[in-house]
Amino acid sequence: MNRMLFWGMTILSIAVAVCTAFGQEDMELVDNGAFDRPQRPPAIFEHDAHNEMAGLDDCAECHHLYDESGQKLEGESSEDQMCADCHELKDVGSKPGLRKAFHNNCKGCHVAQEKGPIACAQCHVR
Amino acid sequence: MHALYQFVAGPLAWAAFIVFLGGLLYRLIRLLILVRNREPFISSYMSWRYGLRSIVHWLTPFGTVRWRTMPVLTVVTFVFHLFLLITPIFLLSHIVLWDEAWGLTWWALPDVLADIMCAIVIACCVFFAVRRSTQPEVRFVTDSSDYLILLLTAAPFLTGFVAYHQWTEGAWMTILHMFSGELMLALLPFTRLGHMLLGWLTRAYMGSEFGGVRHARDW
Amino acid sequence: MAETDKDSTKSEELDEGIEVGVRRLTPERIQTVINSVLGAETGARFKAYIQTCIHCGLCSDACHFYLSNDKDPRFSPVGKVKQTIWPMIQAKGRVDAAFIRRAAQIAHTECNLCKRCVQYCPFGIDIAYMMSMVRRIIHKLGVTPLYLQDTAHSHAATMNQMWVKGDEWIDTLQWQEDEAREEIPELRIPLEKEGADIMYSVIAPEPKFQAQLIYQAAVIMHTAGVNWTMPASMGWDNSDMAMFSGDNEIMGRVKRAHFETAARLKVKKIVMGECGHAFRSVYDMGNRWLGWAMPPIPIVHAIEFYHDLLKSGRIRIARKYDKPVTLHDPCNVVRGGGLHEMARYVVSQICEQLVEMHPNREHNYCCAAGGGVINCGPPYKNKRMAGNRVKAEQLFDAKSRGAETLIAPCHNCHSGLHDIVHHYEIGLDIKFFGDIIYECMEKPENP
Incomplete structure (x- = not known):
């Protein structure tokens, strides 16, 4: 029993460590890979x-x-998907294109909350 | 900063566009009323054919005797006016804003190209300023208002260029850029920058007179 | 140049028209007149010109005064506006007498209203028109140069420019008829022939001191078999110095008399002698003042008339004029009437060889005499000579390429170029088309 517990704990620890290492490292940039020649x-x-x-x-x-x-x-979320999985490059009906979706999501909230960056250069830093 | 940004990007932008278009319309209507009340004969000489013929010649680089006699200034003048119009209209950052505000979008210049065009507009403004201050025949008829309208024109490009290259921190350069652009648009109808509207009319009238009455080229 | 400037300043002091007028000015009068003219007599054009001018200076190189005075910016077209109209507008008419004195000199003696600057301005701003408005103000202030004002008075009193009295006019025509009948016995100068095809009108200097031009015209008319007449009444003079002195009311009276005389004689058209400003007055300014967009009776300038006669073979050239000629394009009939190609056709028909000056046609330099400038008289002759060095250079260039005779189909140009040719010692013979046609044409045999 003790032995099983030990192995179990070990595997779990490794799993958590691996998951943290591969999945939960904090991101630094928004992935713009979906854009064709981003400016x-x-x-x-x-x-x-x-x-x-x-x-x-x-x-x-x-x-x-x-x-x-x-x-x-309401109550559902999509953190298991890429934004580009839903948002195409161009607007489709009421669904904004990818660029507009990003801007609405980030800048839209910043403007509403009156917090965070709003000018182009504040996010798209060279 | 947020409140200022939202004011400059929102109500002030609306105000600038309205004053710009409304101002031009007001100036045009005032002028047409003046034509009707004081100089109705103008309309009896106005000719689409001769007016446009003259305009086309003057819109063509090296299409007039005058343009041919000063090649450098001709190139600078044409490039300046062309880029002055094209760059802001086809700039991606502007289209992004219009897209987000009104869902309007169209073809955009690559940023690198727009950057070069912006720099050229600024360089042209410097050229004009130097020409104004060094050429005796221009300096003689120059006063502070001439430099002021040149600055008014150059300011949106200068601030836009700095904001794009991120030589400053934060949002204030972008706010300044928007403000200077709005200032230029709003003041345009009420300064000599109004030649953007009136220039076509004066040229068309002279073209009509030269074509229809004087039977001579005015280019 | 500095010496010439000094000379001309000295000589300008001799202009009593300006000096006496300026002494009578009061600040109130200046302000009232400026504001009434700029307020009530201008409209959309003037406003648009002021508001559109971007002060770029591109008009400068168009102006012979500017080019000839070593590119002194005071002589550039926009420079003249800056020294006259801008301060008037900015100060709302509160300018002083010294300013008005200078404005009178600029508008009357440093601008020929030739409109070449219109062709150099990207916006087509008509600075000649703005200078006319300055002259209008000067006129209403009573500061017009004396010699020019005298001709305007003559127009007002006698309906002709040169104080020619009614009997002197008829006398002169009959004298020329007599002279011409020595050469062609059956020649007549038909007076008051109602229903003739053509009324021939001239400027008053012709009967006054160039009567042989009427003789020559009569020979051409007779030989071509034209059904023509000249009026025996007032209205025979097509010239108009009131147009240049800003006295639009007198201009209107003079033009009305001219058109009404043609209407009374029931002619089909008016043919006029080789004069530029007179063409401007009947084809451009006078008719408009009277409310006609285009002349109420067709106006045919001598260039067009000779062109038609030669083209239709109604006059034939016995022997072409053999000396190489150069041709001056008068502003008022070329930039003002587009007769440059017709003039060249006439030259090709009557002369062996044409040496073009450059620039030419509608881009030709003005003679510096037109626009009433030569009519401002001797006080300004030096300024006029200094102010047209480019024309002298142009003429000298044509001469160096072989030209011996200069054709100037305009009275003002003729006199102005005469002065230039002598002042700069260019050595060109100056002729009208009529002189050469008369000399070279086939005439009826003398029995």
């Missing part, structure tokens, strides 16, 4: 530091999910 450098974004400073607990605040009819699905 500006990717936006600076330190995920955990940002959320800590902003006091954000609800993932769906940013990682939102909408249904086919354009209704926001």
Whole structure:
């Protein structure tokens, strides 16, 4: 029993460590790989530091999910997906294109909260 | 900073666009009323054919005797006016804002190209300022207002250039950039920058007179 | 140049028209007149010109005064506006008498209203028109140069420019008819022939001191078999110095008399002698003042008339004029009427060889005499000579390429170029088209 517990704890620890190492390292830049020849450098974004400073607990605040009819699905989130999985490069109906989605998501909130960067150069730092 | 940004990017931008377009319209209507009340004969000489013929010649680089007699200034003048119009309209950052505000979007210049064009506009302004202060025939008819409208024109490009290259921290250069652009737009109809509107009319009238009455080229 | 400037300043002091007028000015009068003219007599054009001018100075190189005075910016077209109209507007008419004195000199003796600057301004701003408005103000202030004012008085009193009395006019025509009948016995100068095709009108200097031009015209008319007439009444003079002195009311009276005389004689058209400013007055300014967009009776300038006669073969050239000629394009009929190609056709028909001056046609330099400048008289002759060195250079260049005779189909140009040719010792013979046509044409055999 003790032996099983030991191995179990060890495996769990390794799993947690591996998961932390590979999955939970705080990001520094927004991935702009989906853009064809992006004109500006990717936006600076330190995920955990940002959320800590902003006091954000609800993932769906940013990682939102909408249904086919354009209704926001309350209580559901999309942190397992890339933004580009839903948002195409161009607007589709009421669904903003990827660039606009990023801008709305970040700058839109900053403007509403009157906190955080708003000018181009504040995020797209060279 | 946020409140200022939102004011400059929101209500002030609206105000600038409205004053710009409304001001131009006001100036045009005032002028047309003046034509009707004082010089109705103008309309009897105005000719689309001759007016446009003259405008086309003057819009063509080296298309007039005058343009051919001063090649450097001609190139600078054409490049300046062309880039002055094209750069802000087809600048990606501007399109992004219009897209987010009104959902309007169109083809954008690559940033690198727009950057060069912006620098050229600034260089042209410097050229004009130097020409104004060194050429005797220009200096003689220059007063502070001439430098002021040149500065008014150069300011949005200067601030935009600095903001793009991020030589300053924070949002204030961008705010200054937006403000200077709005100032230029709002003042344009009420300063000699209004030649943007009136220049076509004076040229068209002279073209019409030269074509229809004087039977001579005015280019 | 500095010496010439000094000379001209000294001589300008002799202009009693300006000096006496200036002494009578009061600040109130200056202000009232300026504001009434700029307020009530200008409109959209003036306003647009002031508001559009970007002060770029591109008009400068158009002006012969500027080019000839070593590019002194005071002589540039916009420089003249800066010294006259801008301060008037800025100070709302509160300028002093010394300013008005200088404005009178600028508008009357440093601008020929030639409109070449219009072709150099990207916006087509008509600075000649603005200088006319300055002259209008000067006129209303009573500061017009004396010699010019005298001709305007003559127009007002006699309806002609040279104080020619009614009987002197008819006398002169009959004298020239007599002279011409020595050469062609059946020649007539038909007076008051109602229903003739053409009324021939001249400027008053012709009967006054160039009567042979009427003789030559009569020979050409007779030979071509034209059904023509000349009026025996007032209205025979097509010239108009009131137009240049800013006395628009007199200009209107003079032009009305001219057109009404043609209407009374029931002619189909008016043919006029080789004069530029007179063409401007009947084709451009006088008719507009009277409310006609274009002349109420077709106006044919001598250049066009000779062109038509030669083209239709109604006059034939016996032997072309053999000396190489150069051709001056008068502003008022070329920039003002587009007759440059017709003039060249006439030259090609009557002369062996044309040596073009450069620039030419509608870009030609003015003679510096037109626009009433030569009519401001001797006090300004030195300034006029210094102010047209470029024309002298142009003429000298044509001469160096072989030209011996200068054709100037305009009275003002003729006199102005005569002065230039002598002042700069260029040595060109100056002729009208009429002189050469008369000399070279086939005439009826003398029985």
